[in-house]
Each structure stands twice: as structure tokens, then as C-alpha cells.
Amino acid sequence: MTKKTIRRAFLGTILGLALLVAAGIAVSIFDTTEKRLVFSTFKDLLPLTLAIAAAWIGYCVQRRTAYQQQLRVLWSNLVCAVQHAAAYTQMTRPTQPEYRAVLVRLSIAIDEFRGVFCNLGEDTERPGYYPFEPIKDIHRLVSELGYEENFKAPQADAACRKIQALWKDVRAVILKEFDREEPSWPHSHWTDEQKGAVYDENDITKGEA
DSSP states (O other): OOHHHHHHHHHHHHHHHHHHHHHHHHHHHHOOSGGGHHHHHHHHHHHHHHHHHHHHHHHHHHHHHHHHHHHHHHHHHHHHHHHHHHHHTTOSSOOHHHHHHHHHHHHHHHHHHHTTSOOBTOOSSOOOBOSOHHHHHHHHHHHHHOOGGGOOHHHHHHHHHHHHHHHHHHHHHHHTTSOOOOOSSOOOTTSTTTTTOOOOGGGSOTTOO
């Protein structure tokens, strides 16, 4: 369940409960039946309604958790595939097995994402468009470089820069699917607290975990 879907589920549940409260107030005010039979029935059914809402929320959270776990596995595989693609451009004379291994990693990453995300505009009549096109572009760049005596070394540096740019673009949109927060105890040279800090190599204890 994507972040957008679970947000809609939560908002829909909250809206439904708000309408239920409003309906309860209206029934309480306008119930003129003997012994307030309508309002009494409403109160009796209220716990069942709340239980259904709680079960629905629990189901959504469970699906979201499973989705996040699956997405993190895909993310790890994608990072590995892209870094191997970038490393391939730095080789002098890559072999055919090395060439094939990089392309296989990228192909697996491309198709694994098809199992989690449907194509844009996909329906029974149209296949739609792949949602993360830069991954396919990275595959194409590596494929065009070739291997062994056909390896296009003069184009390798340009291909590496393009791969890094494509990875930066697709990484930004994929990370939006994750539930991420800033760390409680960050360590950055560029924050106000640590900007300009100087580190002495002699202060670093070798071998510390």
C-alpha cells in the first residue's frame, strides 16, 4: 500500500467516524420514539461500527508495513545494480561475463519494480508506461558501451556522468514512497552545530566498533 493510498484510507476512516458522530447527535436530538428506541439501537451498534473501523485501520497498517519491507528489498537491489553499472564505466576492458552480469542486475531491478508498481495509465486495453524510466535509460547506456575489444572507452566517462544524473533523478522520486525521518542524533559537517569542525586523525581510536 503506497503512502498516497494509506493516507486516503485514514482520511476516509476519519471522515466516516465524523459523520457517524454527527449522525449520533442528530438521532439523539430528533429521536421522539418511545423509550428513544432509535437512539438506543444506534448506541448498541456503535461498538460494532468502531470495531470494524479499527479492523480496517489495522489491515491498512499491516499492508503498509509489508509494502515497506518489500520496497526496501527492491531498493537494495536497485542500489546494487546502479552502482555496478557506474563501476562498469570505469573498467578498461570489461569482459563479456562482466558486461552480462551488469545488464542482468539492471534487468532484474527493472522487472522487480513492475511487481510492485503498475504502469502509468495501465488498464486492460493499454500496457501503460513504465513509472521509473531512468532505470531503463541506465540499462541502455551500459548496453551501448559494449565489452572487450568493442568497449567504447571514449564514451565511458560521459556514460558514467549520465548514469549518476539519472540515478539522482529516480532516487529522489522512489525515496518519497518510504516513511523517513531525520535522525535524532545526526553528525554532519554542514549543520550549524558542527559546521567547520576540524578532526584530528590522532583522535580517532583505531579498531573501535
